[in-house]
Amino acid sequence: MVLDPAAARGLSQAALPRRAHVCLLTGAEAGTDTWATAVAIGAGAVLQMPEQEGELIRELAEAVEAARDEGRGGEVGQVIAVIGGSGGAGVSLFAAALAQSAADALLVDLDPWGGGIDLLMGCENLPGLRWPDLSLQGGRLAWLAVRDGLPRHRGISLLSGTRRGQELDCGAVGALIDAGRRGAVTVVCDLPRRLTDAVQVALDRADLVVLVCPCDVRSCAATATIVPVLATINPNLGLVVRGPSPGGLRAAEVADIAGVPLLASMRVQPRLVEQLEHGGLRLRRRSPLAAAARRVLALLPNSTAVPGGRAA
Structure with a gap:
């Protein structure tokens, strides 16, 4: 799940269950309020765009792999x-x-x-x-x-x-x-x-x-x-x-x-x-x-x- 600060604040106020692989994206360096919101919703990463575009790509790839692992029942290779x-x-x-x-x-x-x-x-x-x-x-x-x-x-x-x-x-x-x-x-x-x-x-x-x-x-x-x-x-x-x-x-x-x-x-x-x-x-x-x-x-x-x- 990829959120901007406004969507993240709304999610925090709704008190919905946390989920894995949540990224909060900002257009500028994250301030105290943004970090507090990220902690409240359990965000796995706070990324500044476009400077941290590579990190976002890796986060998305890992989320896809995690979904595939869940579908395989946790099967791993030898x-x-x-x-x-x-x-x-x-x-x-x-x-x-x-x-x-x-x-x-x-x-x-x-x-x-x-x-x-x-x-x-x-x-x-x-x-x-x-x-x-x-x-x-x-x-x-x-x-x-x-x-x-x-x-x-x-x-x-x-x-x-x-x-x-x-x-x-x-x-x-x-x-x-x-x-x-x-x-x-x-x-x-x-x-x-x-x-x-x-x-x-x-x-x-x-x-x-x-x-x-x-x-x-x-x-x-x-x-x-x-x-x-x-x-x-x-x-x-x-x-x-x-x-x-x-x-x-x-x-x-x-x-x-x-x-x-x-x-x-x-x-x-x-x-x-x-x-x-x-x-x-x-x-x-x-x-x-x-x-x-x-x-x-x-x-x-x-x-x-x-x-x-x-x-x-």
Whole structure:
């Protein structure tokens, strides 16, 4: 509800029940009487126009989100953080597969030196915000505004890095994840192994942290070294093991050595690298990658996977 001072005074005199998301707008700096009226009616904000037009837009967006949340019965989205147990584990690929397999997803690229996950998805030419374009004011982002500003590819909203690396602001990362959660979408975070402040924010907010590990001895050893560090940030850890297994090591053995539950394992997917070089990831329903992604998504409450995954 948006009121001018006269309407606010009338509302105060009528002694009507208070309601959320009331804004009182003034054309000049608010005086004592205006503030007293705002307190009397329970206004959430007193804004001077046009100087505080941006704050009004944010208040309206939050009111819309609150109404949507009420209509959903308070349903929120789930957050999955994907990180490599070793270098070259295929983290971005599995994060992309999770996003493509979810009913509605936000894919967040948190590797500032990875060249941009939009390249892997094959949507680098789509218009929309990338990390350098994201300007955060007020510590909160409205999901509807975020969704409308981001590239959307095959049903996925994504925020990608660019070809020029830059460190990410941890406040912006937290605000983006929170916006996706409030929007009731599955938020998938693609993390580097370097535990920056931004990465730790994503790990802390995650409902599930997925470690991806190749099925070889050295990768297994590397995964075992990072598990205790991750567990201090978020104990909800699980392992996805990626083939091939050149020495005959089994996925269950990798999980035992790493000391985390095995969520899924997947064999080699033929011609995948070639596909990524020519148009980006197109997840096929019966592929090992899609099957592993669906198994992980099935572990999350309120997370709906697309039956069989999205068609290529």
